Amino acid sequence: MIKLEKIKSTPIPTLKRLTRYLSVIHQLKESKTDYISSTEIANIMGLDPIQVRKDLEFTGISGFPRLGFKIDDLHFAIKEILNWNNTEDAFLVGAGSLGQAILGYDRFKSCGLKIIAGFDINPELIGKKISNIEIYHINKIPNLIKRLNVKIGIICVPASSAQDVVDLMVDNGILALWNFAPIHVNVPSDIIIENAQLSQSLGILTHKLAEKIKAY
Amino acid sequence: MIKLEKIKSTPIPTLKRLTRYLSVIHQLKESKTDYISSTEIANIMGLDPIQVRKDLEFTGISGFPRLGFKIDDLHFAIKEILNWNNTEDAFLVGAGSLGQAILGYDRFKSCGLKIIAGFDINPELIGKKISNIEIYHINKIPNLIKRLNVKIGIICVPASSAQDVVDLMVDNGILALWNFAPIHVNVPSDIIIENAQLSQSLGILTHKLAEKIKAY
DNA sequence: TTTTTATCGATAAAAAAATATCGATTTCTC
DNA sequence: GAGAAATCGATATTTTTTTATCGATAAAAA
Missing domain, CATH: 1.10.10.10 (Winged helix-like DNA-binding domain superfamily/Winged helix DNA-binding domain)
Structure with a gap:
């Protein structure tokens, strides 16, 4: 056999x-x-x-x-x-405080990730540069994903708009999503999604701490 | 039996x-x-x-x-x-951009976590309030951990100072650490440590994406 | 040169986690 | 009120992951 x-x-x-x-x-x-x-x-x-x-x-x-x-x-x-010896371009959506922290995170350069543009709907942010990365209005996403052949999207928007932003990116050909929005989002099965909600690791921490305190 | x-x-x-x-x-x-x-x-x-x-x-x-x-x-x-029906007080060390994003993250209130003070060594930050949380000099940590009986420490300092900050907190009785510094830190076996490095989930994302692209 | 020692790496065993099966139960439909 | 449908939850199986065993190897020490 x-x-x-x-x-x-x-x-x-x-x-x-x-x-x-x-x-x-x-x-x-x-x-x-x-x-x-x-x-x-x-x-x-x-x-x-x-x-x-x-x-x-x-x-x-x-x-x-x-x-x-x-x-x-x-x-x-x-x-x-x-795959950190290669570099993939990425878009970040939602330039709030978490988004800005990620835009400024130098270390990702050595992790195969290059964020080449940010997106938001806040007029005060649009046109600005954060950590040398320009912020555009979200309505530019469809055109730019295709033109620049960007494969990775980073979701830093509030829970309430996460699904809409995800849909927008998926519809325009994004292949992988890194989701920081504190919510479950739906994607087609062929799209890679990696959830990076901080609450997941916080849950483990608080659970363990409670167990430990209980043990006394 | x-x-x-x-x-x-x-x-x-x-x-x-x-x-x-x-x-x-x-x-x-x-x-x-x-x-x-x-x-x-x-x-x-x-x-x-x-x-x-x-x-x-x-x-x-x-x-x-x-x-x-x-x-x-x-x-x-x-x-x-x-243990999210109870609330634990926490200290955050390192009020850079990631630290500030976390200080401003409302959602943790419903995750059993209340950050009651921030710490840094940058003179420009000390005395300031960020998202209504006051920033103190790091040298106040020993005294305050004990006085306020704080059990959780959130590490947002650069890699180079992470181990020192961790040691300082452990020596002064912290029980659990939430580590955002992109480095491995050593703690005694009875201390709870939860690593929240973004690079971990990024690694999974980039790996999967590479596999997917290879498959064509 | 010979012996000792630390490590690798192949194979095996154990533990943990995910998935499957199926009877019992209770609402829903007719 | 009777039968159908959906779900739970106890038990069993499969898969995945972790841990263990041990011979082979090559540097270091004698």
Whole structure:
């Protein structure tokens, strides 16, 4: 019987840890030696070395007995999995305080993301530049998505207008959405949506804290 | 043989979904009927009804055949699990653009969190009020954590100072940390830390997008 | 040169999470 | 009032993820 080799795509929990390994590796890149072992990474991050090694398997990088992995290779390979060695253009909609914070977040440059324009409906913002990124009226979105072939949309509008903005972007060919609006939005199944609501991680924090306090 | 009933604490994936159910329920709370079924929630969110029902089990709420769950009861019970029916005071450190966005985020009031003071080292910010929350110099932290019995710290400082700020808060009795600094920080094992780095969810987004584009 | 030691990586086992099955229940429809 | 339809919730199965085991390897130490 022929057994088809199942293509193992990188699991989400692994992807999350990989981004964290990357920041640890990034720190060590300057100061330390050329190699890092799964044991070291695990110790720094309070994880299991076996888990780290399993995660790193997905990079395709081979380690060296007694030494570990070449830091530079690992750094490159993790960025490759995340597609952070390439840069994708993105539009940000909703230039309120969160939107402005994201527009000003330098770090995304090294995370494969370049926000090339912002959108809002507030007349005071339109035409302004925030962190050197120009803000346009939302009605410019349809034309510009197509003309500039932008694939990523960042949703920072209030809950009440999130679905409308999402629909507008999807209708005009956006492929992926990063949703900061504190609401569930509906998208067709072929559109990638990643929810980044802060309340999700806050919920975990407050739950754990309550458990901890209860334990006394 | 006696079999100890294992205490099943709520799994993290379930907690994350519960916060999302909450926002869906919140929307329906005004407009619709008194009941909602797992099927309805699942349809709205693109999940499996069985999974929704399993998650809702952790609330302890019983549903009614053919009707579903009482919306009000569900709403309350989910908030109870997350401990969002109580309010915890918090300090925010680092009043840069992300910090300011969080200080201004009204919604946290309904998520059991009240930020009662901000801290920074920038002389221009100290003494100011941002969204009606006063900013103090970081050197006031030790005294104030103890005096006000604050349990949650929100870290919005740059990577380079994150570990120092975390140490300062831990040394002075903070119990839980919500870390927005794009770096791994070390804490004692009894301290709750929840990482909210945006890059984690961005990594998932860019990875998926790359896979999708590759598939053509 | 030989022995010791730390690490990798293949394979296996265990645990956790997601999905499926199905009888019991209760409203809704006729 | 009888039958149909939809949902819950207990139990079981499958899948995914985490953790464990152990031989092979190569640097470091003796």
